[in-house]
Amino acid sequence: MADTWTFAVARDDLSDTTLVEGATPDLADGEALLRVDRVGLTANNVTYAVLGDALRYWRFFPPEPRGLDPRRGLPPVWGFAEVVASTVPGVAVGQRVYGYLPPAGHLVVRPDRVDATGFRDASPHRADLPSPYNAYRSTTGDPAYRVEQEDLLILFRPLFFTSFMLADQVADHDFYGAATLVLSSASSKTAYAAAHELRGRGPRLVGLTAPGNVDFTRSLGCYDEVLAYSDVDRLDVVPTAYLDLSGAPATRAALRRHLGDRLVRDVAVGLTSQTPNGDAAGEVFFAPNQMRKRSQDWGRAGLDQRFAEAWARFAAVVDQWLDVRVGTGPEALRDAWLDVLAGRTPPRVGHVVQL
Missing domain, CATH: 3.90.180.10 (Medium-chain alcohol dehydrogenases, catalytic domain)
Structure with a gap:
C-alpha cells in the first residue's frame, strides 16, 4: 500500500x-x-x-x-x-x-x-x-450529522459535547444554588458553547476573558456580562459558582478574595493556559462521567437525541461567530x-x- x-x-x-x-x-x-x-x-x-x-x-x-x-x-x-x-x-x-x-x-x-x-x-x-x-x-x-456542517462538527463537536455535559451537570445540581455562574476563558469555544446552553435557565452568566477578547466575547450574546480578568472585583458578592476553563491561579485567587464564602462551588473544567488546575479547584469536571450517568438515565438513544437537539440549536448561530x-x-x-x-x-x- x-x-x-x-x-x-x-x-x-x-x-x-x-x-x-x-x-x-x-x-x-x-x-x-x-x-x-x-x-x-x-x-x-x-x-x-x-x-x-x-x-x-x-x-x-x-x-x-x-x-x-x-x-x-x-x-x-x-x-x-x-x-x-x-x-x-x-x-x-x-x-x-x-x-x-x-x-x-x-x-x-x-x-x-x-x-x-x-x-x-x-x-x-x-x-x-x-x-x-x-x-x-x-x-x-x-442524528447530529449534516454534510454542510462538517467543519463545524470537526471544530465544535468534542468541545460542544463537553459544554453540553457541563451545562447538564450544572443544571442537574440545581446550579449549585448559585445566583451567578462565572466562566473563565469565556472567549473559548468550550466556554461560550456551555454559556449558550445555560443562557436563560436560571443564574446570571458572567464571562471572564483577556482584555483583547472582551469585545468579541460580548458580541456573542451568550453572557449577561463580560469582564476582563482584572475586573473580578466588579462581580456582585452573591452566591457564585466558578467554572474554570483557564486554569489561571491568579484568577481563582482573586475570586476567592473578592467573594469569600459566597463562592459556593469551584469547578476545574479544563485549561487553555496550560496550567493544570485540578488540585487547586474544589472538584474536576470530566465529561465522560456525566455522560455515563445520563446514558443510564436516558439510554444511549435518549442521550444521542438530546445532544442532537442541543447541537442543532448551537449550530444555528455558531457559524456567525x-x-x-x-x-x-x-x-x-x-x-x-x-x-x-x-x-x-x-x-x-x-x-x-x-x-
Whole structure:
C-alpha cells in the first residue's frame, strides 16, 4: 500500500515537532484501516497533550508502532476518516466516520459493537481508556450529522459535547444554588458553547476573558456580562459558582478574595493556559462521567437525541461567530498546531486541515 505519515511532538516540549513517513500497515483479521481525511485543531488538542500523562491521552495512539521515539507523543485530534480496508462485517470500505484520530495519515482499528451508528475500537491498548474516545460514529447513522456542517462538527463537536455535559451537570445540581455562574476563558469555544446552553435557565452568566477578547466575547450574546480578568472585583458578592476553563491561579485567587464564602462551588473544567488546575479547584469536571450517568438515565438513544437537539440549536448561530481557516496537508497541520500552542489563533478563527 501507499506510504503514510505521522505528526508527533516531544512530550516535554510541545513546540518540538516532527513529521515522519512510513508504510501503511497490513491488516489482521478483525481489523479495519481508516484514512484520516479532515481534522481540526483547537486549544482542546493542546489540553490533551498537556495532560497526556496525567489523563493517559498519549496512550490512545502510541508512537512505537509507528517507528517513533517513545519520548514523543501523538496529540489526538477530532475529525472525519474513511474506511479504506476492512476485514470486519458491517464495516464497509467507503464508510465515513467521525471520531478521535491520530495526527497521521492512517489508523488501524479493531471494530467492536458494530451497528448502524458506527463502532468502537476494541484494540487492546485502548481497553482501559475512557470509552467515549473509542467511539466512531458513522455519518449515515448520526442524528447530529449534516454534510454542510462538517467543519463545524470537526471544530465544535468534542468541545460542544463537553459544554453540553457541563451545562447538564450544572443544571442537574440545581446550579449549585448559585445566583451567578462565572466562566473563565469565556472567549473559548468550550466556554461560550456551555454559556449558550445555560443562557436563560436560571443564574446570571458572567464571562471572564483577556482584555483583547472582551469585545468579541460580548458580541456573542451568550453572557449577561463580560469582564476582563482584572475586573473580578466588579462581580456582585452573591452566591457564585466558578467554572474554570483557564486554569489561571491568579484568577481563582482573586475570586476567592473578592467573594469569600459566597463562592459556593469551584469547578476545574479544563485549561487553555496550560496550567493544570485540578488540585487547586474544589472538584474536576470530566465529561465522560456525566455522560455515563445520563446514558443510564436516558439510554444511549435518549442521550444521542438530546445532544442532537442541543447541537442543532448551537449550530444555528455558531457559524456567525467563526471564521474557518482551512489548510491542506501534514505541513498545514504542523503550522496550525504551532499557532494554537503559541496562542496566536484569534478566538474567531478555527483551524481545519484537509489531509
